[in-house]
Amino acid sequence: MILETFMADDKDVLRDVWFGRIPTSFTLNQDEVTEREAEPYYLLLPRVSYLTLVTDKVKKHFLKVMRAEDVEEMWFEYEGTPLKWHYPIGVLFDLHASNTVLPWSITVHFKNFPDSDLLHCPSSSVVEAHFMSSIKEADALKHKSQVVNDMQKKDHKQLWMGLQNDKFDQFWAMNRKLMEYPTEEGGFRYIPFRIYQTMSDRPFIQRLFRPVSPEGNVHTLGDLMKEMDPAALPNDGEPKRYQVVIHGIEPLLETPLQWLSEHLSHPDNFLHICVIPTPTD
């Protein structure tokens, strides 16, 4: 009975992660050429999806006031920073706008695509390829690719369709296989994670890290941060300068990393961790 309750709580976490939303307003860049005034467009963006996958309506809305010849590949920017569509939406928000007033104000562009900053994304096939590539890489780390390689093409499709169509049950029916591990191991081989910092030239930190030490000690989020980005953690007695954020929350540093990987990963099976300056208000 108690075990079932515990499991039910864990499943709730999976649902909360999947259904997380960010209220966003899309405003057309004022330099775009329009035939009429463009009204902003409001949308609840899924944290776990990708910008170019969920903004067809945004494009349609602005195309109504523009001529076809003035429209090239759509791209997004927040306060001067081009937004990388290949990062999950929630990561972009936590990294750039988490401590600002909602709705998140994104500017929409149809010209001057910054191809030295952003990847082109001409179709949803590109998003699918990127998503599946992340899942495969995550499984290479967790299971030496054995689980993902044992899946059939239709299983891969199910993962993608689940994300694309916002179908939690369809997605997790397949994704749970990627979350299994041999009981005697105590966890995955390595934890798939990326740490993002706004203040760094480097786009992210990603290295090998085990969920359990050779001696059998369970590694925590704090252990990971100490190893990968010690500057993110406060020194004893000092005030906290940075927040370690996953899906918009700060998990306790004592949380076991294996549990985080199973429950707070994105659909791409990676733990995306944002290190942002603590707000100074």
Added chain:
Amino acid sequence: MNGATGRQQCYTYCYTTPRKKKRAEVLFYSTPPQSAVGADMSSCVLDEQNFYRCCCLLLQQSEQLNDGWSWEAVQDSEEGYLRKTTLRSVVINSSTVWDLEGSSSESEPSDQQAQESEQSVPVALDEPDTMEDDTDDDDDEDDGVCAVSKGNSKVLQYEYHIMYSCSYSTPVLYFRASTLQGRSLSLEEVWSSVHPNFRLRLQNSPLNTISLQEHPLLGQPFFMLHPCRTEEFMRPVLLAAQEQHRPVNYVLSWLSVVGPVVGLDVTLRYSQLHPAASISSTESD
């Protein structure tokens, strides 16, 4: 200047590592020394330390051959990548139709939808033979500039980076390509510039073979040759070398297989240099 410092680090890394291992195996073989000949070669992968060692050797040899590779270090760390720029004369056949649907998963070669209409212009006439040029004694720089221009043949600037993927335990190749006027090539143009000899896998699943990715150290868009199949083709190479008791530089062997797919040729002169000669005098055990 920066290159020298980076290489210095790479050098230092190569020669001052305190662990005592059999020289040949540590420097050349990707598998741990315990995996003797005949034992189970369960994985033909490369660990990070050996990656750096292989890069060191490649750098030394590149210097001897004037092949243009340099080491770029990342901000006071051992981490970095091998870098090389070249000019190439390339025919981009823009009439090829690329089937992106095939990229959604691994398609079998016999898949109907993968055999899309490839309306290529007959290659023999137009395509400059960039493969053979590199075995000449000419400087690589001369390759592209003096090729005969036949309408759709362009001189392009290529920049190649070799990095280590800890997820796949293999090297991985990133590159960018632009015209001499500075316009970046599109992904379709890159696909269309791959030599027909290497087109099969690309046609089946272009987005899973070469795609646009964020450079993991620099953050800018680069084309990447997907590494997930590397172990498959490196296995016979490594097994053959082990059977013949021949030392192998994993990175160099890997590069000689994947490089030509994206226009990067590895001159045969590398194989003429004795791999152990350059380190025997300085190695301290």
